[in-house]
Amino acid sequence: CDDTQPLFGLSGFPIGVAVDVPKLRYDNQYRDIVHNQFNSLTPENILKFENIHPAEAQYEWAEMDHLIEFAQSGNKRVHGHTLIWHKQLPVWLLNHKGNKEDWLVLMRDHIFKIMTRYKGKVQSWDVVNEAFNEDGTLRHSIWNQKIGPGYIEQAFLFAHQADKDALLFYNDFNLALNANKRKAVLKLITTLKSKNVPIHGIGMQMHVFDGFPSQTEINTAAIEFQKLGLKIHFSELDISLNPLANKQAPTNKMLGNQKRKIKMIVLNYQQLGISSKFGITVWGVSDIDSWIPANFNRMDWPLLYDDEYQTKPMYCGFKEGLLNK
Ligand code: G3I
Structure with a gap:
């Protein structure tokens, strides 16, 4: 359907996209869609530890600086993803010796260097990403191993010290689908709040499959x-169509289901209170940009645009949801 009107103009909240910054530099079509359709940008990979902090005494700012320039010239918000995660860590960090105190200093320096540089330019951050297992126990990440479970609290405290104005998020997946995991995250946030540790939002990643989670699960x-007073970010939206890896191309029926699904998700989001709506971010522009095929070694078509940068029914479903139709 027609994409001459930007998606972001259709709603009262920001519409975001995960951006592959190298691609933003060399692919005009890609850049135009990012510029025309979205008003909130999340760097997909360049802020991750291995990319921005590849050696102990080395930070690589060029890619992030480029994204900031692009965002500022187009009047777009930038959401920082992500400071403390168990993946995409550089070898030097994995081999780093030292006791708990050393690791706290290391974590603090990492958070401070990055947040200070982008103070006022990046207004919100996924401070901690994916800290829980599916059964609700805390992941045995390197941060947990070296610092202990208190690393989460520390990361939020450091982030707040680094930039008092920044909105701080916890970001994770399957929070609608998996009640056990959600309970653990709710408990963590309740505890942080009771200790006055600053946390302002939850990133509910929306990596969904065609059939689930259900409308009720997302809503609940x-x-x-929302009841905890958090801003809610549907932070990594994509809808996989080929979980069994048995399709070579999507059928119209599959694309129609995908359209209905995204419309349902967006309508659901619309029901939240205005001050809770941080925005909805899709995890990539076109199907060819999606992390899913490479990660699961299969074909898939989880995003709004096809490989030729043409809108898919999913785009129309997004739009209809935003227009509240
Ligand atoms: O940049 C290198 C390139 O130089 C190299 O030649 C190539 C060879 O494999 O790899 C390239 O890096 C890849 C990178 O994506 C950029 O394309 C990495 O291997 C690959 O692992 C990485 O995947 C990213 C994944 O996180 C890593 O965990 C995906 O793009 C990214 O979409 C995905 O995003 C995560 C969120 O951050 C957190 N939530 C889940 C989500 C999906 O996994």
Whole structure:
């Protein structure tokens, strides 16, 4: 359907996209869609530890600086993803010796260097990403191993010290689908709040499959987080169509289901209170940009645009949801 009107003009909240910054530099079509359709940008990979902090005494700012320039010239918000995660870590960090105190200093320096540089330019951050296992126990990440479970609290405290104005998020997946995991995250946030540790938002990643999570599951989860007074970010939206890896191309029926699904998700989001709506971010522009095929070694078509940068029914479903139709 027609994409001459930007998606972001259709709603009262920001519409975001995960951006592959190298591609933003060399692919005009890609850049035009990012510029025309979205008003909130999340760097997909360049802020991750291995990319921005590849050696102990080395930070690589060029890619992030480029994104900031692009965002500023187009009047777009930038959401920082992500400071403390168990993946995409550089070898030097994995081999780093030292006791708990050393690791706290290391974590603090990492957070401070990055947040200070982008103070006022990046207004919100996924401070901690994916800290829980599916059964609700805390992941045995390197941060947990070296610092202990208190690393989460520390990361939020450091982030707040680094930039008092920044909005700080916890970001994770399957929070609608998996009630056990959600309970653990709700408990963590309740504890942080009771200790006055600053946390302002929840990133509910929306990596969904064609059939689930259900409308009720999404609704229940979002309302529970809203009750804690958090801003809610549907932070990594994509809808996989080929989980069994048995399709070579999507059928019209599959694309129609995907359209209905995204419309349902967006309508669901619309029901949240205005001050809770941080925005919805899709995890990539076109199907060819998606992380899913490479990660699962299969074909898939999870995003709004096809490989030729043409809008898919999913785009129309997004639009209809935003227009509240
Ligand atoms: O940049 C290198 C390139 O130089 C190299 O030649 C190539 C060979 O494999 O790899 C390239 O890096 C890849 C990178 O994406 C950029 O394309 C990495 O191997 C690959 O692992 C990486 O995947 C990213 C993944 O996180 C890593 O965990 C995906 O793009 C990214 O979409 C995905 O995003 C995560 C969120 O951050 C957190 N939530 C889940 C989500 C999906 O996994």
